[in-house]
Amino acid sequence: xxxxxxxxxxxxxxxxxxxxxxxxxxxxxxxxxxxxxxxxxxxxxxxxxxxxxxxxxxxxxxxxxxxxxxxxxxxxxxxxxxxxxxxxxxxxxxxxxxxxxxxxxxxxxxxxxxxxxxxxxxxxxxxxxxxxxxxxxxxxxx
Amino acid sequence: xxxxxxxxxxxxxxxxxxxxxxxxxxxxxxxxxxxxxxxxxxxxxxxxxxxxxxxxxxxxxxxxxxxxxxxxxxxxxxxxxxxxxxxxxxxxxxxxxxxxxxxxxxxxxxxxxxxxxxxxxxxxxxxxxxxxxxxxxxxxxxxxxx
Numbered sequence: 450x451x452x453x454x455x456x457x458x459x460x461x462x463x464x465x466x467x468x469x470x471x472x473x474x475x476x477x478x479x480x481x482x483x484x485x486x487x488x489x490x491x492x493x494x495x496x497x498x499x500x501x502x503x504x505x506x507x508x509x510x511x512x513x514x515x516x517x518x519x520x521x522x523x524x525x526x527x528x529x530x531x532x533x534x535x536x537x538x539x540x541x542x543x544x545x546x547x548x549x550x551x552x553x554x555x556x557x558x559x560x561x562x563x564x565x566x567x568x569x570x571x572x573x574x575x576x577x578x579x580x581x582x583x584x585x586x587x588x589x590x591x
Numbered sequence: 592x593x594x595x596x597x598x599x600x601x602x603x604x605x606x607x608x609x610x611x612x613x614x615x616x617x618x619x620x621x622x623x624x625x626x627x628x629x630x631x632x633x634x635x636x637x638x639x640x641x642x643x644x645x646x647x648x649x650x651x652x653x654x655x656x657x658x659x660x661x662x663x664x665x666x667x668x669x670x671x672x673x674x675x676x677x678x679x680x681x682x683x684x685x686x687x688x689x690x691x692x693x694x695x696x697x698x699x700x701x702x703x704x705x706x707x708x709x710x711x712x713x714x715x716x717x718x719x720x721x722x723x724x725x726x727x728x729x730x731x732x733x734x735x736x737x
Binding site (some may be wrong): 574583 | 647649651652655657684687688690692713717721728733
């Protein structure tokens, strides 16, 4: 009986540990994405993004190829993205991340800050987590 | 001769399996699109009952003004809907095993405090196959630019 209880307890701990590990991994990937974008590092972004990625950027739907082309063509980044706390919910091999970030940029010579809320969908494929869908909306309701 | 017949049978079986898979994928995509229409009808009719069945309890939605909604908040929003008509188009479903991503556009017309409005918004929704049914786990809506 004790063996069964101990085994059950061990399973629960392993599950919780695994969930926590997944959330940490995905949070790290979110930061890698921001880092890759700010450094125009397409090779890093290519590994993070699934080939079928759909991304809604400023209300426009872009594919992985289009997004990477834009990053490649972009000059030194004048906007800076600062990530804020995010929530990761896992559903087996799918994870949903909800969070906010601040985008600092210079428009018409004037520095400005915009705050966005995002929802990203990650999936576990071929031994790793990849981004399959993402979108952000400007926080105007604050 | 029998060997050729066996090869022919295997080719037919593989082809049939391929078609079956395509049909199955097409059915799944149709189901998900149909459920998106349930969503639109819920807003039009101010009736969240059907929608409640296809949203996961942990469902989250970010609206085009950046507001975060839970399932309960969305269901309350449906009851207070000011939309008279909600048309959906350009829907594309991408299947990833037991998950699916759907993108599309919806055009909403309605009355806000007596004033008519028209909105065109893009959505990205994530669906999951759970307990033998598809349920939505997240949605993001943004104003369109194209």
